[in-house]
Amino acid sequence: MTTLELLVTAAVHPVPGxxxxxxxxxxxxxxPGFVPGSHLVIECGGRSNAYSLTSDGTAPTSYTVSVLEVPDGSGGSRWVHRELRVGEVVTARLPRSLFPPVARAAxxxxxAxxxxxxxxxxxxxxxxxxxxxxxxxxxxxxxxxxxxxxxLALxxxxxxxxxxxAEFCARLEKALADQPLGTHLYVCGPAAMIDHVLDTARGLGWPESRLHCERFGLDALDPGDPFDVTLTATGTTVRVPSGTSLLEALETSGVDVPNLCRQGVCxxxxxPVAAGTPLHRDLFLTEEEKAAGDALMACVSRSAGPSLEVPL
Amino acid sequence: MTLTEPVTEVVPPPAPSLPDWPADPPAVDPSATSYVVVAVGADAGTREVAGAWVADAEGRAPTTLVVLDAVADPRDRAELTEALERARTGVRVMAVGGQHDVLAVLTAARDAGAIDAELAAYCTHTDDLPMYCAHCRATHRVEARPGEEVTCPGCARVLEIHAHFTRALGSFLASDAHAAGLPGPTGARP
Amino acid sequence: MTALASSAAELIAGFPFPFPEDRYRYSTNVEPAGRSVSTPAGQWGAAVVDIDGEYAAELAERADILRRDPTRAEVLPHMQPAAWDAAMTLMRELATAYPSTMTLERLGDARWRWTNGLLGLTQEFVYGDGGTLPEEPLRWIAGQVQEDVVLLDQRDQLYGDAGVVTFAADWSFGFDVGMSFLEIHGPVPRVREEGVITRAHEFLKRLQPHQPYRRTNWTLTIGRRLDVSTELYPEWGPDREMIQRVDDATFGRLVHLRVEVQHLVRLPDSGAIMFLIRTYMLPLELLATVESWRRRAAEVLAELPADMADYKGIIKYRDRAASWLRAAGGEAP
Structure with a gap:
């Protein structure tokens, strides 16, 4: 189970936009429960957008997300605002945690x-x-x-x-200068604001591991560019579409590749790679092995160019 | 609006089983907004290092010097605890003394919320250490080094001190040296 | 040593034989949990928690060890949410795997009723409210599963800040509690050079909820002794000398292949990692009744490099164990 079908049971406009x-x-x-600070990747009219969950993650019976309409964005938020209706079903990935609280923080x-x-x-x-x-x-x-x-309620x-x-910046500087030992800082907001808060903290002697931020960007998932892989043993060529891993493409075309974790770790x-340039995205190969370019981990890595040749 | 995964550094950290003491007293971290210098013991080496740290730190930010005879002494302990409670994030805690005492100060600082990046230490000697006996489950100060055998002050067993150190307890693991004619267990997974 | 409640056939049928090849090296051998593995003798691995014929006996032994040595259980103060999260996650896993005897019902927002039919236990509780359970949540749930439990807190690194470990294979939970994952594995030979631990660490840091993984680990243990902790070394250490002097029949009865099935679970509420260690033991005399296991275990033991055998504490009798297994199949030792 890695995807969820979710029914929109309510939708409100608490503030403009x-x-x-x-x-x-x-x-x-x-x-499924979620760690505080988790986000949900929702399919929004052909795009996948990630939205932070604002509800309670302990044994939840519902999720809530708040979506800001970005008129010049890629279209996902516009779809949520203009197209999506109560009673419709959306597809989402399991909640992912990348911005959790530090349990040991004093x-x-x-x-925000x-x-x-x-x-x-x-x-x-x-x-x-x-x-x-x-x-x-x-x-x-x-x-x-x-x-x-x-x-305010919480x-x-x-x-x-x-x-x-200006008032916020002045207050922030005072606050960062007067926290007990063991405090952790969490910041989420526009990039310039995050940079300002983190730089101020660093200037006041805060070590990096006390600083936590979640940045807004474009896409949570990187499906990669499509490419072709040629199997030199049979001479066949297999298309690896964007969003499909090389391993999945090989399996679909009947080539068995031993695998365990499917996360670039095991x-x-x-x-082996006979020709072409791998785009390494794994944690397994050493920097030297990656630079050599004669092997890759099929579960996560792709091709830097339009095609690869593998002696399979 | 969407989110991206934060950029994480994948720098393999070292996996120390022994404390990694610097050969020379570490320099004062200039990025701090305050300093707590803790000196344990009255020997000249300790005083000299603490004095040099304080002289440098005072020119940069507010600095507190805490001089202790022994970390185990309740009054000394209270003084250390108070200094750590007063400390604000941005502080750097610097400890100097013999290995056993420095480890006790670092453990107290960690218990007060400090993390590695906020701690610096220098050992004037490594002749003693805090030893955790796996059999009586207590920590004792002993004058010995990892690999050596000592008699446990708690349960009188002859123990081997392993090259296995925990920062959480600030102590070295020791276990029965003579239960079999084999090296003792290392205290980690098989 | 544990008195055996199960039949030999039951032990063999559920045994997670750990060697996919004739040669063993450390590796980051993780795979998704919950997939059933068929063996020549039966199957294992369908559930994250496994209850077998030793359930009552092993729980009684765990309770006895905890009574005698409270350092085998620890929950550092900041791990209280993780302990509740672990208890809840284990109840859900038990209820999923054993629906006829285990149920978890929601009575209200945070109010639940847990029924463990095997122990004749019904408990109502409020999630997060320590006063509603008879003891600390992690200790309480550890009294209902055969697995040892370690909870890792994720800060800059992963730290083993809570757990109930009564069946440790040559390590000390009481000493290791609060250590980082990398510190704990500092003494293991080869793994640092080969990057196995660093890779495992990176993998664990990225592990997400609802997608548990598992791996196996193994060693040899003399006698059916689950608690071979550092604390009890004076009791079991001498067995490594004794075993060299016993006759062949005794050797095959006493030497056990000890396999740990370890599950790695990102807890969904606290974000801590739950590390479950389930220990299975099979004496060589039973192992040898499955021909493919007998042959492969002999190869692995004979080939294992000396530093790894030394670290596992089996250097003095692994050659004999290999010869014993070969002889049991009529091969030349």
């Missing part, structure tokens, strides 16, 4: 900018359950603050809200 969706299993059963300093508040809301829910000490700074444009009520009103950039699916 943001649509919040509630998703549930069509048969009403419990959904205190959690959470900084704009729609970057979404994973912070999820962190705050867990912090409440486990009675973790938090301090929240949330900066947003006047009238455009998503989840302001949630943030911090008993203690969260500091900022709508003035080393089982190493295959």
């Amino acid at each position: 943001i649509r919040s969706l509630t998703l549930a299993a069509p048969d009403g059963r419990d959904l 205190k959690h300093l959470l900084v 900018g704009g729609i970057g508040v979404t994973p912070i809301v999820s962190h705050l829910r867990a912090a409440r359950t486990w009675r973790r000490e938090t301090e929240v700074h949330y900066v947003f444009r006047e009238g455009r603050g998503a989840h302001v009520d949630d943030v 911090t008993d009103g203690a969260a500091e809200l900022h709508t003035d950039r 080393g089982e699916c190493r295959i």
